[in-house]
Amino acid sequence: MSRLTVAFAATTLAGLLAGCTTILPGTPKPEPGPSGEDAPAAGGSCARSTSPEQCVEWRNTQPKTGEQLIAQAKQDALITAQMLCSAVPAQVWDRYLGAGHYRLIDEGRACTISSDDTAKTPDGKLAAITEIQIYLSPTESIARDLQILRSRKDTAGMVTELSLAGKPAMRVGREDDADGKGPEKEELSVAVLGDVTQSGTLRIRQSMRPPRGQPAEAPVDRSTLDAMRDAVIGEFLTVLFP
Amino acid sequence: MALRQRFTPVALLGAVLMATACTGSGNDRDPADAGETRQDGEYQVNAGVPEQYRAKALADGKHRAIDACGLHDPDAAQKATGDRGDEILPSTSGLQECTLRLHQGEFKSTWTLYLEVGTAYDAGSRKNDAPEQLGGMDVFVSEGEDGKRCEISKPLDDKHAVQVRASASNDTPAKPACQVLREYVTALAPVWKNMPKHGGGRTAPELTLVKLDPCAAAAATLDMFEEGFLKTSGPMACTARSAKVMPPQQKPAKGVGQPEVSVTWIMASDPAKLIRPGDNNTAREITVEGRKAVLSPGSYGCSTYVVWDDQIKVDQDNRAADDDLTQQMRIQTATCDTAEEVTKKILARVGRR
Incomplete structure (x- = not known):
């Protein structure tokens, strides 16, 4: 014989909750980003960060270019990140990431530009999320990376050298970064001064992950990522290292 | 004589508990000694907890007052699953957890609904889960890979939540887990909006x-x-x-x-x-x-x-x-x-x- 072993006396309460609607970071209804405008989202975007306490709001900042940008990165990583985040106009991000994209600075040095994680597909379901993270290292070179990565058995096979927008670049990837199951990633480093031995490396990670609420390893259509990869690098380099 | 609780298939008695705020309680008794906690939202963090852990201790102290089994409703679970209530018990892992099991008969388990109060749930978790409104509540939904599991979290503050997880006992449940859980949480909304407290009369025996x-x-x-x-x-x-x-x-x-x-x-x-x-x-x-x-x-x-x-x-x-x-x-x-x-x-x- 089955039985429920704790008795219940219901407390049916309704409508006594004045003041209980505080908006939390990662709120269910964040403000969408300002499509078509190069201005931060009203109310900020850090509420949508995974680490709001380590996030800095993006402010539109005229970027320096070339050697001056590298010198800036040696002095102030945060301002440099603001410049990287400001390099490409909103209309361009609308094209790659869709309306409602947003930008923020994670951990004071990396710019994140994300598609709207509340955007929906035509059938009303949440859409997959595409994200670009960019960071300028003023002191590291690709040659140094290659030497370290190729010297180790576990990483040697993960490295590919290539050319992007006419500059030497390096891709580091594992098999599951491109297996059609989330998260999908492209991790690229570009020798911005055109020489792999020179310091000054732009690190750009482009990634796609399943819609919110789906399992982390749910299938992801990475054709979007494949189509935008080189073009996005080109957009940054055209402005920052012409 | 020991009080031994037995078979009680969900008597909904309609008691009313007054609440004044999200973390409030109808229980206004004072601590009886140094170890007893006030349950009126003015929890005192122990002096031995250093500054960097006091915010967490304060949150944990407040959440301890919430009656985890009181957040379940076997009647609503029966409606959501189409099955019968089997057992509802506080957990051997901690009294912040309560498990409600449903079945179609002896040895024919169908669903288990695991509930935990005060589980860690921060901005990173919220970013991964799907924001939804169920019964007028803002919640976050996370689907399992096979339709057999689903998790819904209702934040209590910016780092903690009440989390309920549905897990099907067989490989081909009659309904997807998230459908069951959405219906269940929607029915629970009036209760969850004013978290029942231990000693508030919603469950017996009192812990x-x-x-x-x-x-x-x-x-x-x-x-x-x-x-x-x-x-x-x-x-x-x-x-x-x-x-x-x-x-x-x-x-x-x-x-x-x-x-x-x-x-x-x-x-x-x-x-x-x-x-x-x-x-x-x-x-x-x-x-x-x-x-x-x-x-x-x-x-x-x-x-x-x-x-x-x-x-x-x-x-x-x-x-x-x-x-x-x-x-x-x-x-x-x-x-x-x-x-x-x-x-x-x-x-x-x-x-x-």
């Missing part, structure tokens, strides 16, 4: 151990540690350990745990069952402050189970007969050598009858 702050218990052992401090690890658990940085040590011997004292409030069957007659290496029973305690050595240290109230027992259906549950303190120490001293210190501080 009186939750009135006691586990950090008040752990604090009784602080003098055993050099630069001792306290840290909570959930609404029902607190650990005392040394702040002194120790040099790296070799791998501890088998059966030796961390050099700390952890206390957790749980619901468990009679700990005397851990004792194997004739085997001196297994558990042993002691009596401290009039309470039965069992010291049980394990692979990672010693667990001491103190029966808090042997007069209130809860019958568990899916177990052998005469295997009732009681509220217990679980005290974990590095070895059983110090466990008796630790237990005496704790009960002398918070367990006197």
Whole structure:
């Protein structure tokens, strides 16, 4: 014989909750980003960060270019990140990431530009999320990376050298970064001064992950990522290292 | 005479509890002693908790007042699943958890609904889960890979949530897990909007151990540690350990745990069952402050189970007969050598009858 072993006396309460609607970071209804405008989202975007306490709001900042940008990165990583985040106009991000994209600075040095994680597909379901993270290292070179990565058995096979927008670049990837199951990633480093031995490396990670609420390893259509990869690098380099 | 709760298929009595705020409670009783916690939202963090852990301890203290089983509604679960209620029990992992099982008959389990109050749930978690409104509540939904599992979280603050997880017992459930859970949580919304508190009358028997702050218990052992401090690890658990940085040590011997004292409030069957007659290496029973305690050595240290109230027992259906549950303190120490001293210190501080 089955039985429920704790008795219940219901407390049916309704409508006594004045003041209980505080908006939390990662709120269910964040403000969408300002499509078509190069201005931060009203109310900020850090509420949508995974680490709001380590996030800095993006402010539109005229970027320096070339050697001056590298010198800036040696002095102030945060301002440099603001410049990287400001390099490409909103209309361009609308094209790659869709309306409602947003930008923020994670951990004071990396710019994140994300598609709207509340955007929906035509059938009303949440859409997959595409994200670009960019960071300028003023002191590291690709040659140094290659030497370290190729010297180790576990990483040697993960490295590919290539050319992007006419500059030497390096891709580091594992098999599951491109297996059609989330998260999908492209991790690229570009020798911005055109020489792999020179310091000054732009690190750009482009990634796609399943819609919110789906399992982390749910299938992801990475054709979007494949189509935008080189073009996005080109957009940054055209402005920052012409 | 022991109060033994038995078969009670969901009597909804319609009691009304007044609430004034999100974290408020109708219970306005004062703490009876140093270890007892106010349940009116003015929880006092123990002085042994250092500054960097006080916000977490404050949140855990407030969440301890929430009645986890009171957040379930077997009637609503029956409607959502189409199956019958089988068993609802507080957890052996901690009294912040409560599990409701449903079935279609004896040995035909269908769904298990696991609920936890005060589980860690931060911005990263919220970013991964799908924001939805169910019954007028903002919640976050996470689907499992096969339609057999689903999780819904309702934030309590920016780092914690009430989380309920549906898990199907068979490979082809009649409904997808998230459909079941959405319907269930929608029906629960009126209850969840004013979290029922322990002692508020929504569940019986009342779990009186939750009135006691586990950090008040752990604090009784602080003098055993050099630069001792306290840290909570959930609404029902607190650990005392040394702040002194120790040099790296070799791998501890088998059966030796961390050099700390952890206390957790749980619901468990009679700990005397851990004792194997004739085997001196297994558990042993002691009596401290009039309470039965069992010291049980394990692979990672010693667990001491103190029966808090042997007069209130809860019958568990899916177990052998005469295997009732009681509220217990679980005290974990590095070895059983110090466990008796630790237990005496704790009960002398918070367990006197």
